[in-house]
Amino acid sequence: MPPTNTKRIQLLSEMFARNGLPDVIVSDNDSQFTSTQFQDFCQRLSVKHLRSPPYHPQPNCQAGRFVDTFKRALIKLKGEGTPVETLQNFLFVYRTTPSDVLPEQKSPEEILMGRELRTVHNLTLPKTTLSPSPTKLQKLLTYEFGCPVFARDYKPNHGPWRSHCGGSLQRIPYEMKDNVISANFTVRFLNTSEEGLYHLYFHNCAELNVESGKRHSVNLTLKMVEKNVNSYLSAGQQPLPMLYAISCLAYLFLSIFWFVYLRKSKNSVYRIHYLMLAVTVVKSISLGFHSVNYYVIGKHGAHEESWAVMYYITHIIRGALLFITILLIGAGWAFIKHMLTPRERNVFLIVVPLQVLANIATIIIEESEAGAARYATWKEIFIFVDLACCGAILFPVVWSIKLLKAASQTDGKAAINLRNLRLFRHFYILVICYVYFTRVIVYLMTITVVYSYSWLVELFKETVTFIFFISVGYEFRPVNDNPYLLVSDEDDDEDTVMERMQMEDIWSQSGLTDGVTRVQRSQSKRKSNIPMKTYPKSQDKESLLQGVENA
Numbered sequence: 001m002p003p004t005n006t007k008r009i010q011l012l013s014e015m016f017a018r019n020g021l022p023d024v025i026v027s028d029n030d031s032q033f034t035s036t037q038f039q040d041f042c043q044r045l046s047v048k049h050l051r052s053p054p055y056h057p058q059p060n061c062q063a064g065r066f067v068d069t070f071k072r073a074l075i076k077l078k079g080e081g082t083p084v085e086t087l088q089n090f091l092f093v094y095r096t097t098p099s100d101v102l103p104e105q106k107s108p109e110e111i112l113m114g115r116e117l118r119t120v121h122n123l124t125l126p127k128t129t130l131s132p133s134p135t136k137l138q139k140l141l142t143y144e145f146g147c148p149v150f151a152r153d154y155k156p157n158h159g160p161w162r163s164h165c166g167g168s169l170q171r172i173p174y175e176m177k178d179n180v181i182s183a184n185f186t187v188r189f190l191n192t193s194e195e196g197l198y199h200l201y202f203h204n205c206a207e208l209n210v211e212s213g214k215r216h217s218v219n220l221t222l223k224m225v226e227k228n229v230n231s232y233l234s235a236g237q238q239p240l241p242m243l244y245a246i247s248c249l250a251y252l253f254l255s256i257f258w259f260v261y262l263r264k265s266k267n268s269v270y271r272i273h274y275l276m277l278a279v280t281v282v283k284s285i286s287l288g289f290h291s292v293n294y295y296v297i298g299k300h301g302a303h304e305e306s307w308a309v310m311y312y313i314t315h316i317i318r319g320a321l322l323f324i325t326i327l328l329i330g331a332g333w334a335f336i337k338h339m340l341t342p343r344e345r346n347v348f349l350i351v352v353p354l355q356v357l358a359n360i361a362t363i364i365i366e367e368s369e370a371g372a373a374r375y376a377t378w379k380e381i382f383i384f385v386d387l388a389c390c391g392a393i394l395f396p397v398v399w400s401i402k403l404l405k406a407a408s409q410t411d412g413k414a415a416i417n418l419r420n421l422r423l424f425r426h427f428y429i430l431v432i433c434y435v436y437f438t439r440v441i442v443y444l445m446t447i448t449v450v451y452s453y454s455w456l457v458e459l460f461k462e463t464v465t466f467i468f469f470i471s472v473g474y475e476f477r478p479v480n481d482n483p484y485l486l487v488s489d490e491d492d493d494e495d496t497v498m499e500r501m502q503m504e505d506i507w508s509q510s511g512l513t514d515g516v517t518r519v520q521r522s523q524s525k526r527k528s529n530i531p532m533k534t535y536p537k538s539q540d541k542e543s544l545l546q547g548v549e550n551a
Contacts, residue, residue, distance in 0.1 A: 005032045009041050024048045036545040195235045195452045226379040231298040236454030244291035247462045251284035272328055279321045286314035316359040323355045330397035344396050351392045358385040397428045434468045
């Protein structure tokens with residue numbers, strides 16, 4: 001027997017080991033298939049062997065068409081790679097192509113292997129998760145009346161899941177109708193030692209969905225009523241209405257005092273002073289609306305939209321006015337200059353919109369629950385934007401300090417510029433302290449103060465803001481001893497003398513000398529030719545001017 005017969009039997013054995021034994025094998029009348037060894041091989045495996053009639057093979061149209069298709073494909077793929085690679089590419093496309101003659105128009109490989117082969121065309125389709133086997137899934141939970149519900153207290157030194165009130169497992173009665181569960185439960189805190197900030201968690205304990213392989217979605221509608229003995233506000237918020245009302249009155253009295261002071265002042269009053277008045281007035285109105293809003297919440301359990309909207313509007317205006325005033329004072333507007341430089345205007349264009357965005361973030365945070373997704377997002381936005389604004393308002397102050405420091409070394413009014421420089425440094429320290437105490441210290445107090453005394457954080461913040469307003473108003477008040485408005489007597493005397501001398505030259509000039517240019521002598525020569533009389537510093541300006549006229 002030729003060795004090719006043994007090789008053919010080995011190939012068939014390998015195919016049978018991979019795909020199982022067939023029922024029938026069809027071949028021609030080649031000597032290798034008619035040999036005794038091949039017949040024994042088929043009989044041993046119980047495989048029926050059929051041979052075609054000699055010299056009259058039955059036509060196979062599908063096989064013929066496949067051979068024709070195969071030859072055409074090889075001709076087209078000629079030069080695309082090695083013959084083996086070309087053959088593998090053709091077989092891969094052929095086996096994964098759906099066929100109209102197969103059930104449900106599946107591909108040959110899908111019929112053979114029971115699953116669809118993945119190709120590059122699958123990348124254009126949406127991803128689908130495989131459905132888990134139903135035998136591996138547990139049955140869905142069935143709910144009955146009085147099913148036990150576990151609760152856990154996350155405070156330190158508390159045990160695992162248990163009931164907070166009784167110490168044993170509590171049962172929450174509920175009703176289930178049309179796949180909707182309705183439940184109602186109450187939690188009471190019997191003593192003040194249990195006052196604190198609590199979180200309510202809901203866990204979706206349903207098993208995986210058989211069809212999608214995901215957990216069953218749950219829609220939750222929660223109505224929560226939190227109430228203390230005399231108020232709907234929490235223990236840490238009950239003093240807030242009174243606190244905001246007192247702060248409102250304090251800012252109102254401060255506004256009235258500042259307005260009366262400006263009206264009765266005999267010194268120069270600039271527009272920046274009235275802008276400071278507007279800040280205190282808007283601050284007072286904002287705190288008034290805030291107090292009423294908290295009072296309504298404590299009385300009825302929900303805020304009135306009208307009071308809340310008015311508070312939010314005044315809160316945004318107050319924040320914008322405060323930062324605009326700080327920027328203008330830091331830039332020295334209306335005090336040492338009446339125009340803003342381009343870089344100072346750029347700071348305005350950046351800080352004011354950012355401050356409005358920070359105030360909007362504050363409103364969204366107050367109107368959102370701590371567990372909401374947007375709460376964390378807007379809180380991060382508020383922290384970043386607020387710190388950026390607080391850092392940007394320091395730039396005009398630093399620029400003004402550098403300007404005054406350079407001016408004190410160049411012009412003749414060094415003493416005044418040095419006093420202005422000292423005042424700006426005080427204002428710089430005030431702004432730094434205000435930002436540090438109202439941001440950093442307030443945050444540290446928020447995470448350390450007991451929840452029942454959380455109102456102390458707001459008290460500290462409002463106190464620091466009130467002190468900051470008073471300090472800035474005192475430093476920049478319109479009085480004579482203000483370094484901005486202080487004018488040196490010596491410089492005034494010198495300027496007056498020079499003006500009188502110029503006027504005398506004009507009056508003594510005749511028409512004949514009209515149009516003739518006079519060469520000005522140096523200041524040293526002019527002073528040497530004019531007899532001057534020295535007076536003590538205690539004498540007033542009139543004595544000095546009289547001495548100049550006599551000369």
